[in-house]
Amino acid sequence: MLTFPNIITAMITPFHEDGSVNYEAFVNLAKKYADEGTGILVAATTGEGAVMTEDEKLKLFKMTADALKDKTLVMGNVGTNNTAQSIALAKKAxxxxxxxxxxxVPYYNKPNQEGCYAHFAAIAKATKLPIFIYNVPGRTGGKIEPPTVCKLAHDFPNIIGLKDASGDLDYAGYVAANAPEGFHLxxxxxxxxxxxxxxxGEGVVSVAAHVIGKEMDEMIQAHKDGDVQKAAKLHQKYLPFMKGIFCTVSPVPIKTMMNMLGYPAGPFRLPLVDATPEVRAKCEQLLKDIGKM
Known part of the structure; x- marks a missing residue:
């Protein structure tokens, strides 16, 4: 039976200097976060999944799943704006x-709600795997509305969760109130x-967890345990960091920080490029502000 931790780390993908995937570094980093109690999301936005090949993603999926079997949740990103392509990758996953x-949610195409429903319904019918919908209007140019999410969750038992990056608390509140019991928001x-x-909500699919995963887990658990004041204080303490890691397009800041901290994160793949001196200085200061450097 799947268990869902408070934190799912949306992992960076380390690359070698020649641009190839550093699989060993990825798995070692995934083990570190699993030991800290977080789940692992592979080859999504933070992992530069948009510029990875299908073979690279599938190899990372398998290596991570093999390394972390029965230790923590491992989720693979198979989403594209092409329904048939997403289905094919889901089956291989x-x-x-x-x-x-x-x-x-399909980007560029910007489907209406009927199209969004049909897209996720087709994937759900084609795979046995549990599915998380990812709503991120700032990247896709469109969004799936809360009633559509809830209808999909009621109609398809393997649509089990939502990663919501809409920035809209009304959105999250609607899903929490109307999704089936056990749905993971x-x-x-x-x-x-x-x-x-x-x-x-249940937790966060997190970029910041690369650096403050334990602290964020403590914050979430404090709220769940009824210590609202402690949770609020942790939120206030780390909020500048959580916002600062998006001072330029993600994952540039967090990957820059990981390199600063001595992890073999490596370079970026185009069209992403290295952080400017100004962004590097900002990253260094953010780490100093929370006592990590």
Missing amino acids: EETGVDAILCI YSGDDNLTLPIVAVG
């Missing part, structure tokens, strides 16, 4: 051993983690 898959914005948990 079944063979890798991942526990669940993440599917983004996660924030997709680090800075809104506590507010979303407060309206009925």
Whole structure:
């Protein structure tokens, strides 16, 4: 039976200097976060999944699933704006051993709600894997509305969760109130983690967890345990960091920080480029402000 931790780390993908995937570094980093109690999301936005090949993703899925079997939740990103392509990748993901898959609302096409429903329904019918819908209007140019999410969750038992990066607490509140019992609502914005948990969410699919995963887990658990004041204080303490890691397009800041902290995160793949001196200085200061450097 799947268990869902407070934190799912949306992992960076380390690359070698020649641009190839550093699989060993990824798995070692995934083990570190699993030991800290977080789940692992592979090859999504933070992992530069948009510029990875299908073979690279599937290899990462399998290596991570093999390394972390029965230790923590492993989720693979299979979402694209092409329904047939997403279905094909989901079927291949079944063979890798991942526990669940993440599917983004189709970008560029900007389907209406009927199209969004049909897209996710087709994927749900084609795979046995549990599915998380990923709503991120700032990247896709469109969104899936809360009633559509809830209808899908009621109609398809393997649509089990939502990563919501809409920035809209009304959105999260509607899903929390109207989705089936046991539906997993996660924030997709680090800075809104506590507010979303407060309206009925379960946790966060996190970028900040690369650096402050333990602290964010403590914050969420404090709220769940009824210590609202402690949770609020932790939120206030780390909010500048949670917002600061998006001072330029993600994952540039967090990957820059990981390199600063001595992890083999490596370079970026185009069209992303290295942080400017100004962004590097900001990253260094953010780490100093929370005592990590």
